[in-house]
Amino acid sequence: MTTFARLGLNDTLQSNIKSLGYKKPTPIQEKSIGAVLSGTDTYAIAPTGTGKTAAYLLPILQELSQVDNSAEQVRPIRALFLVPTRELAQQVEESIALYGKGLNLRTITIFGGVRMQSQMNRFKRGTDILVATPKRLIDMLKQKAISLSEIKHFVMDEADRLVSMGIHDELKNILAAMPEKVQKVLFSATDSKALNKFNQDHLTRVKLVKGGSIQPALDKIHHTMYRCYRDDKTAHLVNLLTMLNSDKVLIFADTKRDVNFLTKTLNEQGFVTTGIHNEVSQKRRQERLTGFKQGEFQCLVATDIVSRGIDITNLYYVINYDLPVNNNDYIHRVGRTARTKVNKLESKKVLTDKAEKQAMSKSIVNKSFNPYSDPDQQIKVTNSQGHIFSLVCPEQERLVPLIIKAVGKDIILERTPWKLDK
Ligand code: AMP
Helix, strand or coil: CCCCCCCCCCHHHHHHHHHCCCCCCCHHHHHHHHHHHCCCCEEEECCCCCCHHHHHHHHHHHHHHCCCCCCCCCECCCEEEECCCHHHHHHHHHHHHHHCCCCCCCEEEECCCCCHHHHHHHHHHECCEEEECHHHHHHHHHCCCCCCCCCCEEEEECHHHHHCCCCHHHHHHHHHCCCCCCEEEEEECCCCHHHHHHHHHHCCCCEEEECCCCHHHHHCEEEEEEECCHHHHHHHHHHHHHHHCCCCEEEECCCHHHHHHHHHHHHHCCCCEEEECCCCCHHHHHHHHHHHHCCCCCEEEECHHHCCCCCCCCCCEEEECCCCCCHHHHHHHHCCCCCCCCCCCCCCCCCCCHHHHHHHCCCCCCCCCCCCCCHHHHHHHHHCCEEEEEEECHHHHHHHHHHHHHHCCCCCEEECCCCCCC
16 A cells, blocks of 8 residues: 555654544545655646645655755745645645644735735745735735745636636746746646646646546536526526425525526525625625535525635535536536545534525425435435536526536436425
8 A cells, every 4th residue: 555654655644644634645635645756747637526636745745854954944935835726825825834833934925906005025934835816925025025036836726717817928927037947846637738738838747647537536526407597597596495404505696696696686585695796895705615614504605716725624515506607617616525524623503594495485485395305316426426407597507518528428408396476
């Protein structure tokens, strides 16, 4: 059996991993830790939720900790982790704190939505590690607030998203600000043409690693698509939530208007719900996400800003209020379920008055429906690690074949098993 010790990780990292309850490396960790430790450029494709973050953090933390920097007053940035969203940046920072405990490494995280001056002040003592979203990093570089001239390791997480953000020139400028010999490590859940082109242009002698195809993870997820009219979607959503009777459901909507509307409506219907979109302040976004993870909210309604890389343990149900236009986004939304479960956050069950509230609410639900009453479905569902429901209106039906192709298995567009009281 491959162990973390065999992969060459030092004692401190091994003990940190052990205290998190990780018994052995996941397949992507098994393949990439050695590659990254060898110093080669690495392109890793791995399904979401397979331990990608540790796969790139552990070897790089080890490399960084080998330099004795205890005497240095102002530390130069030696590793840069570029990520597409603020939430992911914060999550990577949290993972660095966990995996890198006792290594005496400093980390600074920068992203938009927070005053730049306050972030600049933090660089006075320098940092070993910088975690950044692209726009804020570029602004800081323009202001000459930071220097990337001593960078040794450059990681792009959710790299397919980063290269499709329309920031090609900015990425080039970021790369140009680093020494040519920097080690480049790209992690992505999905492969794309744009990413391959980027790799050809910027990486040398790349080691390609795959943590298994995306298929096995998707196989563990049950997909249900309901045909319905756009105007009826909210009523169908309330039916579905009532029948699922779960205290953790993630709902994706396309626009911030819908996020606000659904959050309000679901609360009125007795579901303790919060919402996230990109106009919610960073502080609130974090509070709401943490609240949802810890069980303070039964439902989180969000746009695709939470569809990538965010780790929510024990999430079984995801609902697409709208189908995503980009089928890769469907895969990422699906990836929020079926996460490797180790750091189980105890669900606080603050929803004690939920049943009461729901009973009092003016419900439009046909109470006799049980989504799992079909024995065949029951079997499939008990074997699955997640269940994703999509409400598909006629305008969105054209997206279904594309999603079926991306998922690699047939999904039937069904009639809802309940009738709406109109
Ligand atoms: P990630 O794909 O990085 O978002 O990780 C998904 C989840 O897997 C996180 O909750 C990690 O704590 C957990 N995890 C990472 N590596 C391992 C491992 N070797 N064994 C068990 N759980 C792990």
